[in-house]
Every structure is written in C-alpha cells, then in structure tokens.
Amino acid sequence: MLGARLTQPVIMWFRQDLRLADNPALSAAAAAGQVMGVYILDDDTPGAWRWGGASRWWLHHSLKSLCNRLPIVLRKGKADAVLAALIRESGATALYFTRDYAPWSGALEQRVRAICEKAGVDCHRYGGFLLHEPEAIRTGAGEPYKVFTPFSRAAFAKQADRRPRPAPRIDIANPQIASDRLADWNLLPARPNWAAGFASVWAPGEEEATARLERFIESSLAGYADGRDRPDRDSTSRLSPHLHWGEISPLQCWQAVRSAMDGARGALDAAGEKFLKELLWREFSYHLIHHWPDLPEKAFRPEFDGFPWRSDDRALHAWREGRTGYPLVDAGMRELWATGYMHNRVRMIVASFLIKHLLLPWQEGEKWFWDTLVDADIANNAASWQWVAGSGADAAPYFRIFNPVLQAERFDPNGDYVRKWVPELADRPASIIHRPWQAGGRLDYPAPIVEHDMARKRALAALKTIKQADA
Template identity: 50%
Template sequence: MTEPSLLWFRHDLRLSDHPALLAAMATAETDGGRPVLPVFVLDDDAAGAQRPGGAARWWLRGSLAALGDDLAARGAPLLLARGRAETVLPALAAAIGAGSIHAGRGYEPWARAQSQRVHEALQNAGRRLVLHTTAVLREPHGFGAASGKPYAVYTPFAKTMLAAGDPPAPHPAPARIQGVPHPVGGETLQALGLYPVPGEPDWAAGFGAMWQPGEAGAQARLARFTAQALGAYDRQRNLPGLDGSSGLSPHLRWGEVSPRQVWHAARDAKTDATGTETFLKEILWREFAYHLLWHRPEMPEAPLRAEFAAFPWQKDPKLLAAWQGGRTGYPVVDAGMRQLWQTGWMHNRVRMIAASLLVKHLLQPWQDGAAWFWDTLVDADLASNSASWQWVAGCGTDAAPYFRVFNPILQGEKFDPEGRYVRRWVPELAKLPNAFLHQPWDAPRDVLAASGVTLGRDYPRPVMDHAEGRARALAGFAALRA
C-alpha cells in the first residue's frame, strides 16, 4: 500500500489551487493518488495574542464546516484537533505511518515559529514537514529589490511584481481524494468553541445575512464581482453607499480562494481594463503587506519608523470607547464603526477615515485601533491590518505623512454625497437633508426638529472639533520632529 501523507490545513481552507493538497496526494502509482489525512489544528497557545479575534473565529467555524463537507464528499473527512501543533501533528503522522506532512507556509511571526517547532519534532522522529506557497502570489523571502534589500515602498514593489508577469494558472480541485481511517477521534466543530458563548448576547447574529464562509461562497462572490462590479471598480471602490468593492477580503484571509485564482479571474473577465488594473493593484497591496510582515516581524506591535516610538499619544478610554461604539459625532465614521459591529466588515475607504480620526484627531495609539479591528473584523489579517494602520498613522515604511489629516466632514461629502451609507448605518440621521448630513451640528434648529434629531440626545455632538483635532495632530508631529 502506498504510504499515506498528512495534509495540515492552516489559512488555506479550500481544495482548488492548493499546492499542498496536490503534493500530499502525489504518487507514482496509478491507484488514484496517495492516501491523505486532512487535519486542522486549533493552536491558540502558539498564536497567543495574535490568535483570531471573535469575528474571525465566527468565520473560521463556518469555513471549517464547509471544508469538512467538501472533503467528506471527496472521500477524505477532515480531522479537527486542538493543542500544540508540534505535539498533535507528529502523533498523527506516527499513528497512520505518514512520512511527510504537507502544509501551506505561514507568514506571521508566531506561525513561522510554529512551523520551525513542527519541523524539529518531525525531524527527530524521522519524518519531514514540506511547506508550500498557498496564501500569496510570490514568496516574500525570495522577492527583493535590485539592491538585494526588501522593498520598503509599495510603488516599486508593485511595478516589479507586474513586470514579472501573471502568476501561473490555478489548478482545479481534485474530484476524489483517497482518505485514510482516522487513527484517533478528533474534536467536534462545536467543541472548538469558535462561536459566541451560548447564553450570551449573539453579537454575530447579523453576519450570516451578508456572508457565506467557505470555498463555494468565495467562488460565488468572485464570480459576482468580476461580472458586475470589476469594470467600474476604479470609479466605485471608494463609494461606500454602492456595492462597488469585491468583498473578497475574508475569503482571501482564510484561503478559501487563492490570490492567483482572484488574479486570473480578474484578468479573464471581459470588462473595462482600468477597473481590472486598479483591482489588481489592491491584490498587490496585500502582497506588499505580507512582504513587510515577513521582513519586519515587529510590525504588528512597533512602528516601522523608529522615531514614532516617542510619539506623544494621549490615551483616553472614553474617546476610544466612543470611537468603538460609533458615537464620535462624525456620521461617516460612526456609520463605519456600526457597519463593522453589525456585519464584521467595514468599507475600505471608511476604514481609512475612521482610523485617521482615532490616531490623529483623538491621538489614540494606532495599536488600540488595530486591536479593535482585529477582534471585530471577519477579515482580520495580521499583515494587512498592521500595514494599513501603520500607513494611516504615518509610521510605516511607506505611509501617508502624519501631517495629512483626513477631514471626516469633507471625506463624507466626497465619498457619500447622497448619504446612502450614513442613512443606512446611522438611521437617526436619515431625515436630515444632504447639506447637513455630514455635519449635523451646523443644521438650523428647525431643520433638526423637522428631521427628528436632538443633538446630544439622538446623536452626539463631535467628541473633538475637527480644527482642534487637526491642530493636536500637527502639534504631536511637530513635537516628534523637535
């Protein structure tokens, strides 16, 4: 009998375009492929503070359920386990007589350390860990500037990636996978405890109306986006009141679709080239974030520009709580924070506006904002979350200058001119005319009364005046340069 192999699913919860799966099945014999034991290990101890937050764990449960069904239908049920991967995986490999474990490479600092521990434990037992590229287009450790140093600026990184040509075409999912009997009983999905605690308020109650975790959901969303929104992506991606973004971020974060599947689907779509090119640059921003995380593993906690370690933040729990709860008094920001809480996702343009308000007007540390996003986003991705917050805060290697302070009023008026977004997520302002929707404090009393709004009761006044907040931000920046 052909020696079985073990397939360790990490953040690549799909069956199509999965190099680790294909390698695990590979055999020179013509018996339908090598027997494979698919396994997912919930190793919260290894991830520590970087383990998935609440919203991401909700998604993970749905994704594992879908993956389990897909694997079972092909003849290789998914084994779920909990514990230290360097203990669980060697034991499973020994139990089924597998000489190799195939897995996707992890890029987070904790995942790299975890891979090393698994490698050493298997090596000591005469077995091997084989890592494959499943989550990115190109490996960050093998892709650098002409100088030999890692890229620190997005534009030359993207130009080099584009000049390298399109990635290889993705592979289809195997029709059949030869499974091996489970050597031990695994955990049930329920026992992993990934959903909100029974008996407590179900903060994820609204997620299911918007999302379908799993590979089928990813492929359906990708097909819908390329057919309906890709052509206008360059014109509509910044308008939160329209369905102009891809919505693929959580599917990419959990690897339910590969970046090269997304890339080729966009390339193959018969639509406006400008929209396609703009979208592909967003995929390259994701790649750049992984590139930064690999070469600067301190990025989730420490500013990449060392001088920002001395920035004069003014931590204020009340200001942070007002921002988290969508009660800042700036409608477009509050709309975004409420969308986040109710759906586990926020429009990308609004993410930038909301993040700017927190770190610049309110002078709250960017790490506090990143932590909130980490816990409430279904697409919380360590590389993208960290790189994006550092970009907004001005402390990344390729960041918006700290003295560039978004005006939340003008941003709202520019990107939500008809107020569709604000009226949906801040319904207490729904009857205000467009002229005052993004600055309700300027509305005359009779307009407020006709709209059913009493400021300070129905909707808060701004927690920080824009001009005052901008001045605070610039003063902080000036102090840093002194």
Template identity: 50%
Template sequence: MTRAALHWFRDDLRLADNPGLAAATAHGPTLCLYILDEGGERRRLGGASRWWLAQSLRALSASLRERGAELVVMRADPADLLPKLVAEAGIDLVTWSRRYEAAAIALDRDLKETLVGAGVTVRSFNSHLLNEPWQVSSKLGEPMKVFTPYWRAARAKGEPAAPEPAPQRILPLPLPRALARAAVDLTDLALEPARPDWAGGLRAEWTPGEAGAAERLGDFLSGSLGGYGEGRNRPDCVSTSRLSPHLRFGEIGPRQIWHACQTASAAGMAAGGASDIDKFLSEIGWREFSYHLLFYNPELATKNYNARFDAFPWAPETQALKRWQRGQTGYPLVDAGMRELWATGWMHNRVRMVVASFLIKHLLIDWRQGEDWFWDTLVDADPASNAASWQWVAGSGADAAPYYRIFNPVTQGEKFDPRGDYVRRWVPELADLDDAAIHTPWQASASALRDAGVSLGETYPMPVIDLAFGRQRALDALASVSGETVLSR
C-alpha cells in the first residue's frame, strides 16, 4: 500500500516544534491543509483575529513552498470534507494538533471515529501547551482552581520536551483532481477588511508568522527580559514580549519559548536574570492555567465560573459602553488603552486590567460585553485567556481578584505611566498638558487647559462617571449578591 499523509493545520501555524507535521512528513508525501470552518458550533473569529489569520496563512504558505510543499486552503465543514478528501487521495495517516474548546473537541472526536472507521490512522499531538489540561491535577486528582498550586504542580513535572526542528523538505501530496476546485485562494476567504480598511495600524505594528514570532522572541530575550519582573507593569515602555498573538495562532509554541529562555540564559545571552525568567515563564503559566479552566469549564466565556454572580445587578445598557469602546470615557489611561487596542489590536496587560475593571465596576457593565469587544478587536483574542482574564477581573472567576478590588484609573496612571508618555501617545489631544494634569484633565486649571489647547467637553470628554460614585455603586451591587458589606477603602 502506498503511504500518504495529511496534516490538518489549525492553531499550529508553524513548521518547527510541530509534532503532527513531523509525523506526517516522516510517513510519506503530505497534503498540508487549512480549513476555514465558520459553520459549526465554534465561535467565529473576531475581526482582528481574521486579519492576523490571513497574514499567518500567507507566511505559512511561503515557508511550506520553500520546502517543496503547498498549503491547500478550503472553506468547508471538516466533518464533510476530510473523509472525502482522505478517500479520494488515498491518505492513510491524518495528523493534527489538539484543541481544547468543547465544540472543537467534539468535532475532532467524531471525525476521528469516522476516519478510523474508514481504515485511516489518526494521530493527534500537543503543540499548544506545556501541559495539557488533564496532565495537571490536585493531589486528589481533581481539576485545580488556584494558580499558585497549579503552577507549582505543573513545574514539578520537569522540563518540557525539547522542540523538534522544522522538516527540511516536504514531499508534497497533490490534491486529487475531483477536489481541486474546492481549494480557494487566500483572498477568497475575505478575512481582511476592504472598505473601510481599518488594518493599517495592525500592519504597522506586527509581522505575523513563524519568522516574525522568532524575531520577537529573540528581541525580547536580549532586550526587555532585563528587569521584566518590574518593567512588565509599564505600558509607557516596551516592557513585555508581545508574543501573545503569535502564541494564539501557534506560530510559536510554549516549549520553544521555555527552551529558548534556558538556552539564552546558559549562554549568557539573556538580558534578564533567573527571577525575570521565572516571572516570564509564570505568565506563560497563566496561559496554561486558563486552558486548564476552559477545558473543565467549557462555558467560561459566557457563564460565571462562580454562580453567585448570576444574580449580579448589572446597570442597564447605556451610552457608557460605546464611550468605553471608543476611548471616550474622559479617563486618560482608560481611553489610551482602548485606542491602542483599536489601532493595533493589542493592549498592555496592566491597562487591560484597568479598562476591564473600569467597565465592570465603575460602569457596572456585564463582563461579557467587554469580553466580546476584546474578542473582536484583539489580535491575540484567545478562547481561554480572554474568558479567564475577564472573569478574573470581574471577581467571578477561579482564583480571581476580589470584586472589591477596584482599580482607580487615575492612581494606576500616576504609578505606571508616571510621565504620561503612554497617554500622550494614544490620546494626542492631551499631549500638551503637563505631567501633573495628564491623568486628571478635569482638575486642571482653566489656564493650564487653555495653554494645552484642551477644551473639556469639546476636544476631550468630561469623565463619564464620578469615580467615587461608581466605586460605591459597585460595592453596593456586590453586597446585594454576597451579603458582604465592603467598607470603602
């Protein structure tokens, strides 16, 4: 029997450290396939993610071509397409990297059953995580609910396997003639915005694809890893790796990041010391923990992890949500973050926490509205990390920040953007205010505002809500569902 393989690319858009691709190409001529599947139960990708996906597929296609293969792209229901394709092409091995959302798991399970029933070998692999959700558990064998013991247990498992290099050459398996017409050009997928083309800021900021991810990692290890433990809180400098969208689409995997940290450190090439590396890897640990939570709580993006929050008295829909989305709340740090998100598809973690807390607590808007907006606008919108992080800020999640921890956008700005550089970059109409007023324009004197060319209510909005009022309203709302009275602190 001739040997022929198919590797189905999904959230593993890379050649190196891709064990499914390696197994397929070692088996025989390989069909490299990506399917855009928008019909099933899986959540449709948001706009920024669709843009990223288009660039990433383009990069993957070019790397495959350099190694002799083609990326075949189709828009289809995988449950229909794959059995037909495998039969037509005489494929006897199908490989893929595992996914962890309930709808994807169900699809993969059913498909595997069908293919195996047809005599095809199906092999699935882990390329997305250091540890798959079921590999870490409490001493009683139960899912973990608290990050610190989770991460301790994960680290106790030892070093992750060393990443495999990319295959040098790939023997291509041509698409059978009967299905050739089902293949589409990337542009036919209409993943990128046309009119209006809002992606200019994304293009300027990012280089999607495996090579772009490797470059980001290299720059980080020799740059902002130094002092990461402290610096990671500063949105006014490049203080973190910005690897999140690359990880989201599997252009790089956590095993590669882990080993690159160790190698750079051993070679004296890492800008940071052991504590910076530990802190950085523990952030990768939060990503792992989020997948652990998602796997055991498939409705993490829509349902309160802590059911006590089901009765939470959210405020009725107002214009406030729109003002938050557009970066027009009148609080400079919040507005800077929301505008950075709109322009680049990304926002610094510290600012994500501040804008999320402001929406949920000061504006009393259901965290799901914020999660949804981030899902549409983030290039790193991730089914696990986005949902887990929103629930973390809301206080409804696992190991969450207590609901009564309410970030004050003014003091957060003064602490983490002390000279106002971040605000000046993203809220240019405030650029000429002096440092003392940059986070509180409504408190500036009339002459300071005039000198800076700021006219409140015209060139920049008045605050959408009074902070003390919003804070107390949030605490009262909490008391109504928990019976806890939290004194203002």
C-alpha cells in the first residue's frame, strides 16, 4: 500500500464484504483512484432487521481486524443519508459497493444511486457475496426455482465467470474526515458479558477465515460426507459467520475445494461435492429471498398462515434456556448461548422441537436465532426455519416429526455432545444419556416438558386443520 495523500477520493462502502481479497468492488475502487473505506452501522433504515447481539459482537471484532489493515471511516445512521453526507464532506468522485440481497436493500441501493446521480458521482455496484446473481439462474420457462435439486443442478452447470483475485494494491485517501470510534458503538455486551465464551471459539476477520478454510480442507474435508451430521465430531467447516460477514467469498471456498478435489484424483470427490452442495443451499436461500422478499416474515406456503400455533411463554423460555428435558435439544440451545453457534443437525432438531413438539410459531425461533447466532443471516435463517416448519419452498413435510431421542441416539451415539453441553448428565452412560428419565434416582435435570407421543399427535391434528381449511 502507498502512503496517504490529499485528493478527491473514491468511496468504498463496506457492507457484508469485510475483506480485501476477492472483493470485486474494492478491486475496482482501488483501480479507480485513492480509496476512502467506509462502514456504516445502520440501525435506522425502516423495515430493516437490526443486527442481533451475537452479530454485533462479531461485527466489532471483524471491523477491528479490517481497520488494522485499511483505515476506515466509521459512521452511524441511515446508510443513504450518511453516504450523502460523506460524499459532500470528502468531495468523492465515485462510490463502490457490493450488492446486498436483504429485502430492504434493493430500495436502499436505489436511493443511494439517486443520491450519487444528484451529486454527479459515479455509482458502481458489484457482486461477490454469492457465486451467481439470483436472476442468473432460472428454469427453462424463465421462472425462479422453488425446488433445490434442479436449482443446484443448474448452478453446478454454470461455470463461475471469474477466478478469485488477490487483495489489490490500495492507494489510501486521507480526506481528513471525522470517524466514530468503534468502541463508542457499544457493539460488545455490557455486563453481564454473555459473550465471554465466544473468543475461545472464534477469531473474526479475513485472516482467520482464510486459515479456517485451509485447515478445513487439510484436516476435515475427507471426513465431511460421513461426519457432517455428527455434532460430536469436528467435521464441518464452521465458515458460516465468515461467509455471512464476507470475510471470505463463496468463490474462494468453491475454488479451493475444487482444486483440492482435482489434486486428490477422485479421493475427495464425494466429500467435496457434498460441501459444494451446501454452499449451493446458501445460494438457494438467497435465490428465494430475492424472489420472495416476505420470506423472513411470512410463510412461503400461504396455507400455513392459518396454522393453529400455541402461545406458551413458559415453554418458549425453557426452549431458549436449554431446559426442555430432552438432552440433545438442551445441549444445542446451550451450545448456541455459550458460543453463538449450533451444529446444523442440532439446529434442525431444536427447530423441529419448537415448531412441532411445542407448537410455537417458527418466527419465534427465527427471532431467537437472529439474536444469538454469530452467523445469523437473513436468508439462511428464514429459509431454514421455513424448511423445518414445512411452510417453505421445497421444505421437509410438516408430518415428518423428529423424535428427539432417536435423533440423538443416531447422531450422538456415545452421548459426547450432550456430555459437553449438559454437565448434569456428564456421568450418565451412553445407554441412558438421551433418555435420562428412565434411569431412576435423583437427577438435577428437568423432566421432559412435553411427552413425545402426545406432542406428535397434537402436531398432526394441527396440521389437519390447515389441510381441511385448504380443501
């Protein structure tokens, strides 16, 4: 990087692309002139979901890491108004940013374009958050896909139109513009510090994202196809928060795994394909939210709007706090609280438990995950909750109700995952750990808050009511 000079800069508006490498908007900005990096904490745009608590923890550390590599002006407020002010203050000649796909972002980006036009400033939007733009993948009839398998086939067949690029050389502008102090944004929790355990699990930022991808390919990819459903193993990449914040691009992940597959001459094919397919689930979620922007709020299948959900604060709190009396459900909810993350298989089981055993609306779970996950993502979260609820596109049918005990015995067969997160059960043998109520004796662990067979029948009866209403 060269030293800072005083001239009219170009603005690089960082959003969920907190990286230097393979960032097409940043590369273009760097090629155009002296770059003034900007990040805006926008809690004010009407209709936008404000970042949850765990996301704010991540954002703080990710910005700190990025600011160590590139000076960035930090501002708070409605993004379009802040950009208008920054253009005025800096005399910038152009604005560069990466496209965002949240339901409120299209209108925001249009307002930003209008501001630039009025100010005579060039406005450049780039992709990079996805492998393929949501409009680029369509059925033969030109429609958006509603089913994953044909979508993934079409996406697999589409070659990426570019290779990942290295971080550009950046000529840093020094327009003497005031910046907020990151610490003053109070993104970290006040007392009590519920995120105390996060730092031992995560290191936000581009450097760790790149290192994590390399470690995953070297140590875990080979076991991914068999191990990815096992929460007691360390088989998945845990790249989701890094991908969500754009500390690494999906193209970098895709190409790195593809070249590992090529180098292994067939030995990594099954595992690699499986992993690439998961990246396509992320693409599919964004395809859906782009074409159906109500996805985070409303059932994709409208008949679910009439579903007879219950309201039960006591049960909702027991679920959130990991006190349902079902060890795997409780282990998952406690892992979430302690680390801001939960294994995918366990996410499916706890979500199913909330929706089907407790008959509580999926939106309650979606909201809790939004606040507590470090990878909380508007598209993946909404699409996944609707998938479990049976109300989504290409969703698991509602009548397929997970038995939380059988799921636990299948995917945590020795009980190691439960032992780690539910210490009250640490000395229970594998034969009984997932059904502790059968052991007899005193136990400092709750009895099940709902009985499985009763809950299953109740859920099926509820489903019948919307089917009848639909008939």
